[in-house]
Amino acid sequence: MKSFAELLNRSTSQQKKTVAIACAAxxxxMEAVSxxxxxKLAKFVLYDTEQNFQAISQDILSHPDIELRYTPTAAQAVKQAxxxxGSGEADALMKGHVDTATLLREVLRDENGLKTGKTISHVAVFEFPEFDRLLFVTDAAMNIAPDLKQKKDILVNAVAVAHRVGLANPVVAPLSAVEVVNPAMPxxxxxxxxxxMYQRGQIKGCVVDGPLAFDNAISVASAKAKGISSETAGYADILLVPNIESGNVLYKSFMYFGRAKVGAVIEGAKVPIILTSRADSAESKLYSIALASI
Structure with a gap:
């Protein structure tokens, strides 16, 4: 796939999944849900207080693919969603108007049934106006300063999402500020x-090539200019960032300066978690629903 239009077409051709939304009003x-x-992308179970739902258009709330679940408080809306x-009633979980920490606290409670023992990580997918492919960035929202083991897990999670989008053997570029090994630069x-680890068969289903600076990861001309001897430098599908700060800056730079469209999911839990920012557009939320639905 090279665009979100293709992703939406594929998502709508599949059996509709059920998405539970915490604090949905x-x-x-609701624009994304509408x-x-x-x-016909998905069915939704919406959790929120009755008072909050009263502020939402009743036309959309009466749609047959939408079920309302009234809760006494926002905290209960999160818990029940x-x-x-976790119980299998819903195929995906989505964050509504609630802060990320509150939702993730419930996700990580053993009794709620969403933990799998795997590292949970954020995978963002970008479509640019003048780029020949979708570009994945991980992890821009969950893991603050991942160690080597966590980076491997984050990489594997991103590859799993890329496979579902249709990339059979994505190229992963672990990013650094340089394209050579510098012991002073972890x-x-x-x-x-x-x-x-990839070369020794410990990471499968992708190609891993790094360290690479950002320009060498996505530009063949830049890689050639720097004399990098690699068949995959410049062709990265997945950018593995070294820490949350660099990922967050890259994510927001893509959106505000690169005019990129974006969808994102949390991978590694029992079900996909749609964890967009409260400031993200309805369009981004829609693309994230499509990403989770496949």
Missing amino acids: DAEV KAVEL VQSA SSTDAALLTM
């Missing part, structure tokens, strides 16, 4: 170790 969330049910995903040594 939010204008941008478009999703119009496209998480439990519905991101470069981690990148080199991940590349060696």
Whole structure:
């Protein structure tokens, strides 16, 4: 796939999944839900207080693919939405108008049934106006300063999402500020170790090539200009960032300066978790629903 239009087409051709939304009574969330049910993309179970739902258009709330679950408080809306995903009633979980920490606290409670023992990580997918492919960035929202083991897990999670989008053998570029190993720069040594793990068969289903600076990862001309001897430098599908700060800055730079469209999911839990920012557009939320639905 090279665009979100292709992703939406594929998502709507599949059996509709059920998405549980915590604190769903939010204008941008409901706009995304409205478009999703119009496209027959998914079914939704919406959790929020009755008072909050009263502020939402009753036309959309009466759609046959939407079920309302009234809760006495926002905290209960989060708890019940998480439990519905953990019990198997819902196929995906989505964050509405609630802060990320509150939702993730419930996700990580053992009794709610969403933990798998795997590292949970954020995978963002970007479509640019003048780029020939979708570009994945991980992890821009969950893991603050991942160690080598966590980076491997984050990489594997991103590859799993890329496979579902249709990339059979995605190229992963572990990013650093340089394209050579510098012992004083941990991101470069981690990148080199991940590349060696791939070469030794410890990471499968992708190609891992690093360390690479950002320009060498996505530009063939830049890689050639720097004399990098690699068949995959410049062709990265997945950018593995060294820490949350670099990932967050890259994510927001893509959106605000690169005019990129974006969808994102949390991978590694029992079900996909749609964890968009409260500031993200309804369009981004729709793409994230499509990403989770496949």
